[in-house]
Amino acid sequence: MPRVNPKPQERVLPPETYAELDAFIAALHLDREDERRKESLIQVLHKAQHLFGFLPEEVQLHIADAFAINHAEVSGVISFYNYFTTTPKGKYQINVCLGTACYVNGAEKVLQEFEHILGIRSGQVTEDGKFSIESLRCVGACGLAPVVTINDRVYGKVQPGKVQEILEHYLVEASGEEAPVHA
Amino acid sequence: MLKEHTPLITSYPGLLAEHARCKPLLDSRLETGRTTGRRQILVCGGTGCHTSESALILENFQKQIARQGLGSAVKASATGCFGFCEKGPIVKVFPDDVFYVQVKPEDVEEIVDVHIIGNQRVKRLLYEEPQLKATVETQHAMSFYRKQQRIALRNCGLIAPEDINEYLATGGYLSLGKALTEMTPEAVIDVIKRSGLRGRGGAGFSTGRKWEFGRNYAGDEKFVICNADEGDPGAFMDRSIMEGDSHSVIEGMAIAGYAIGAHRGYVYIRAEYPLAVSRLQIALAQAREYGLLGHNILGSGFDFDIEVKLGAGAFVCGEETALIHSIQGERGEPRTKPPFPAQSGLWNKPTIVNNVETLANVPAIIARGAEWYAGIGTATSKGTKVFALAGQINNVGLVEVPMGTTLREIIYDIGGGIRGGKEFKAVQTGGPSGGCIPRQFLDTPIDYESLAQIGSIMGSGGMIVMSDKDCMVNIAKFYLEFTVDESCGRCLPCRIGTKRLHEILTNITEGKGTPADLVELRELSAVIMDASLCGLGQTAPNPVLSTMKYFWDEYEAHVLHKTCPAGVCQKLLRYEIIPDKCVGCTACARACPVGCISGAVKQLHVIDQSRCIKCGACMAKCKFKAIYRH
Helix, strand or coil: CCCCCCCCCCCCCCHHHHHHHHHHHHCCCCCCCCHHHHHHHHHHHHHHHHHHCCCCHHHHHHHHHHHCCCHHHHHHHHHHCCCCCCCCCCCEEEEEECCHHHHHCCHHHHHHHHHHHHCCCCCCECCCCCEEEEEECCCCCHHHCCCEEECCEEECCCCHHHHHHHHHHHHHHHHHCCCCCCC | CHHHCCCCCCCHHHHHHHHHHHHHHHHHHHCCCCCCCCEEEEEECCHHHHHCCHHHHHHHHHHHHHHCCCCCCEEEEEECCCCCHHHCCCEEEECCCEEECCCCHHHHHHHHHHHHHCCCCCHHHEEEECCCCEEECEHHHCHHHHCCCCCCCCCCCCCCCCCHHHHHHCCCCHHHHHHHHHCCHHHHHHHHHHHCCECCCCCCCEHHHHHHHHHHCCCCCCEEEEEECCCCCCCCHHHHHHHHHHHHHHHHHHHHHHHHCCCEEEEEECCCCHHHHHHHHHHHHHHHHCCCCECCHHHCCCCEEEEEEECCCCHHHHCHHHHHHHHCCCCCCCCCCCCCCCCCCHHHCCEEEEEHHHHHHHHHHHHHCHHHHHCCECCCCECEEEEEEEECECCCEEEEEECCCEHHHHHHHHCCCEHHHCCEEEEEECHHHCEEEEHHHCCCECCHHHHHHCCCCCCCCEEEEEECCCCHHHHHHHHHHHHHHHCCCCCHHHHHHHHHHHHHHHHHHCCCCCHHHHHHHHHHHHHHHHHCCCHHHHHCCHHHHHHHHHCHHHHHHHHHCCCCCCCCCHHHCCEEECCCCCCCCCHHHHHCCCCCEECCCCCCCEECCCCCCCCCHHHHHCCCCCEEEC
C-alpha cells in the first residue's frame, strides 16, 4: 500500500546519478503490492551509496517512494548497519582493521599514527574532504596483520613508521589531482 | 575442444559422462610425485595472496609461458587459499608437488627457466622449516600440512574456482546427482544425521536433525539459507571456502534444499568480502548454465535456485533470526526462539540456516558415506574443523584438522609455535563469544564439549594466539569494545550491560580500578548472560569471565598494584632513562612527540613524567638501550 512521505526538500545531488539509480531500481521490477519487495532494499541502498557516496535524506526519501514504504523504515535500516553512512566520507577512505589479529599486532598504534598525521579522529573527515579515517572489523586477511585499506587498495603488515610513507602517495595526489602511483 | 561443448547437463548419466570428460584436467594434480609430463602451475588467488599481487604473478606466468612457447607443456591458473597465508603469495607446481612461498612477480621468469624448463628447483623460494633449518621441497613434506586433513577445504589450492569443469573433475555435483536420482530426501537426512555433522558456525547443533525439522514442518514454501556472514574478527575460513570452492557450498545447499523440500536458497554474505562475492556469483552463473541449478535439475523434477544477499556490516546478523530479518530488508535484530527458523523462518516459512563450512562438508559426506565421516573425530564431535590461526604465531593461516586434535598440535606442530621466540600465554577461541584458554589446557583434545568445559567455545573457528606480551585485561576490554559496538540495542542487559563492563575494564586498564570493580564484573556478567535474548548477549561476558578465571593475577596487578605485567596498558607504564647508559645523543628528545624529554648534547636526558604520553617513541629510537619501561 503506497504511503505518504514528506515532500522532499530541494535536491542538490546530480539528476544523472538519480537516473542511474532509477534504472537500477527499475530492473528489479518491484511490485508495490508485494510484502517481499523489501528484500531488495539493502541491495538498493548499497547501490545508492556506491553512486552518491553517502545516503542523505533526499536519497532516503527517493528510495522510500520507490519502494512505497515509510521514510522511517529506510532510515531505520540505514542507521542499523555500519556500512551505510548519511554523511560524505573523504575522497580517500582510510580503514584501519581492528580485528583481533591486527589488534594484537599493534593496529591501534597504526590508527593513532594516521590520526596524528592527518589531524582528525577516527570517524572524521579532513577539512578539505580528501581523507577520512575509520576502523573496521576484520577483512579476513589476518596473515597480513595489521591491515589498512585505502579505498580499494590493501596495505599489509603496516607498522606505525610506514604510515607517513603510505600517505605520501595520496598527499601528493591530493595536491596535483593525479592518480596515485603505487610503488 | 572443451569450448565447443554444450554445457547443459540433463541427467545423472550425463553428469557422470561430464565428470569423465573433465577428469583429465586434474590428472597431473591428483597424481603428485611424477616429475615428467604436462605441468600445471597454481597461483593462490585468496584474499591474502591477492592483496600481495598474486594476480600479477599469474599474469607474468601466462606471459612467460606464451613467450617461451611452453603452452603445450605447462598451464598456469589461479586457485583458492592454500591456507599458508603467512608465507604468501604461494605458487605450487604440479605434479612435482613443489611449493614456493613469498613469490614476487619478478620471480616468475626464474621459476619458468629453472623449474619448468630446467627441471631444477628455485631453492631460495622453497619453504624453510624453522625447527629443522632446512628447506622443504614438497607440500606433503611440510610440517604445516602433515597433521591436516582437508575435507571442507578439499578443493582449496587444488582447483581453479572460476572454472566449473575443474570442480566437475573432482567429482563435483555427483553427490547432488546421487541424492536426486538414487536417494529419497529422508535417506539424505539419514546419512547426514548418522555422519554426526554438527553446525560449524559455532553452536554445534546436529545438521541432520535441523534438516529433519525443516522437512517435517509443513509449508507451501521452504527456504535454505547459507550463513556466510562471517563476523568473528580473526576468522576467515568461510571467506576462503567461498573464494576457493564456491561450488561445494552451492552443491551442499542444493542437497539441503532437496532434503527439506525447498526450491529457493539464499547466501547471506558480508559486503566486506568482495572477492568471495564475485567468485560465488561466477559459480552460480556456471551452475545455472550447466543445468545444475534451475528447473528440473538433472531431469529429476527438482527445482532449486540461489540468490545472493549482501550484508551491510552488522555482526549480530550472524545470528539466524537477525539474519532472516536482514534478508527481509529490515533492521537485523534477533527475536525470541522458539519458534525456530526450521518451523517459522524467512517470511514465516520453514527455513534452515547452515554455515558455509557445514555445507561444504555435505557433498563429501554424501559421496563417501556417513560411516566414513563418523569415523573421523571424537565421540561427540565428528569430522574435521577448519581453524583460522592468527595472532602471535609463526604460521598464520587456515588449517583443517580432525576433531580431537590437541591445541598443542595445532599451535606448535602445525602453527610452528610462537612468533619471535616469545612465550605462549593463551589462545582465544570463538571470537567475542569465546574465551581465553591458558597454557595448562594445551593438551586438551578439541571438540565442542571439551572447549565448553574449559570456559570457551568452538565458535566459527577463529584461534588467536597470545604471548606474554599481551595483557589479558586489555584483551577482555578489546572484545567488550567489539560487543558494545555490535550490540543491536534490543535487549537492555546487552546494550547497557556490555557498555558498563567496558567502562569498568577501561578504568582497570587506566589504573582507576578498585577491588569492588572485580566483584561487579562478575555480577554484571551473570545478569547479561541470563537476561539477553540472543547469542551475542548471552556470550558477550565470556572473554571477561575466562580471563578472570585463568589470569586473575593480572587483574590483581592492575587493580591492587597499578601495574600492567605485560607492559601493554599505556596509562600504567612509566618510561625512564637509565643514567648509566644515556650518552646524551638527543635521539629520544627529537623523537618525543610532546617534547617532554630534556637534556643537552652529551648530557643525561630526563623524561618529564607529568607530560609523558607513554607512546614509547623514545624507547624505540634509543640505540643504547638506555630507556626502560616498567
